Amino acid sequence: MEKYAVRMDASGIVWFTINRPDKRNAIDYDVMDGLEKTIEEVSINNNAKALVITGSGDQAFCAGGDLGVFHDLRSKFQAYDMLSRMGAILYSLLCLPKPTIALINGTCIGGGAELATACDFRISSSTSKIGFVQGKLGITTGWGGATMLLEKMKYDHAMEMLMTATILTPEKAKQIGYVHKVVEPEKLFEECNSYLVPYLSLSTQVLSAYKMVAVRKWDVTFKERMFSEIERCSYLWELDEHHHAVDAFLQGK
Numbered sequence: 001m002e003k004y005a006v007r008m009d010a011s012g013i014v015w016f017t018i019n020r021p022d023k024r025n026a027i028d029y030d031v032m033d034g035l036e037k038t039i040e041e042v043s044i045n046n047n048a049k050a051l052v053i054t055g056s057g058d059q060a061f062c063a064g065g066d067l068g069v070f071h072d073l074r075s076k077f078q079a080y081d082m083l084s085r086m087g088a089i090l091y092s093l094l095c096l097p098k099p100t101i102a103l104i105n106g107t108c109i110g111g112g113a114e115l116a117t118a119c120d121f122r123i124s125s126s127t128s129k130i131g132f133v134q135g136k137l138g139i140t141t142g143w144g145g146a147t148m149l150l151e152k153m154k155y156d157h158a159m160e161m162l163m164t165a166t167i168l169t170p171e172k173a174k175q176i177g178y179v180h181k182v183v184e185p186e187k188l189f190e191e192c193n194s195y196l197v198p199y200l201s202l203s204t205q206v207l208s209a210y211k212m213v214a215v216r217k218w219d220v221t222f223k224e225r226m227f228s229e230i231e232r233c234s235y236l237w238e239l240d241e242h243h244h245a246v247d248a249f250l251q252g253k
């Protein structure tokens with residue numbers, strides 16, 4: 001059985017499914033390879049408009065790193081090799097210039113929550129369990145999850161999630177701004193498709209431009225970010241799509 005599946009549908013949504021339900025979709029080196037390859041392909045394929053990451057089965061989205069495999073890593077050097085590689089993969093997911101969704105179909109804990117945090121939006125089934133449980137194993141978020149969480153959520157809510165290592169219901173996770181939508185398990189895919197409709201109605205260039213505004217935030221100063229946003233809009237301004245749309249408006253079409 002393949003450990004992950006990738007398919008692109010007719011509307012340009014790429015679905016990446018971790019396929020290890022018997023291990024609660026834990027991430028091992030093969031899943032890391034698959035994620036790395038898929039993120040790279042989605043970033044360069046003009047037909048790919050969005051990326052959805054989910055898990056197979058109805059038990060788990062992802063139970064984090066494969067503890068059976070990664071427990072062989074004993075020294076800090078060995079740990080750093082694995083953690084920094086997955087950190088780089090999640091950074092590329094964070095910065096992917098297309099909308100990304102974590103479709104949380106069940107347990108989403110430890111590194112699974114870090115994976116979900118790297119996505120733009122999180123849609124959860126009402127039966128999921130969500131938490132940064134790393135603290136209970138005597139470690140912290142080793143894939144960069146806390147840094148991403150603190151960028152995306154209110155400070156106190158993020159710190160509460162991290163520093164209590166508790167498992168939240170999807171409703172609670174929504175209340176504090178981690179999850180964007182909670183849906184019945186049987187409606188998960190349908191609701192994810194509906195959620196993406198307004199995004200898919202815009203051009204990939206526009207979506208990428210907004211994503212780049214967010215991405216720039218993480219590696220340059222505020223002023224540079226503003227002017228990069230302005231430069232990007234100037235570029236889009238000169239393209240036919242913009243001129244045709246304004247022509248149509250002015251001509252009352």
Ligand SMILES: CCC(=O)SCCNC(=O)CCNC(=O)[C@H](O)C(C)(C)COP(=O)(O)OP(=O)(O)OC[C@H]1O[C@@H](n2cnc3c(N)ncnc32)[C@H](O)[C@@H]1OP(=O)(O)O
Binds near residue numbers: 022060064065
């Ligand atoms: C990189 C750093 C990190 O990610 S640190 C966080 C690592 N993750 C964890 O601590 C979660 C460990 N797993 C659990 O707490 C439970 O298995 C959860 C996910 C809550 C599911 O519970 P439950 O539905 O009762 O299933 P179960 O415990 O019987 O597990 C079923 C089989 O899946 C496996 N499994 C589960 N999680 C992992 C994991 N992270 N790595 C490797 N294997 C995992 C279990 O060992 C079990 O396997 P088996 O059927 O005994 O062969």
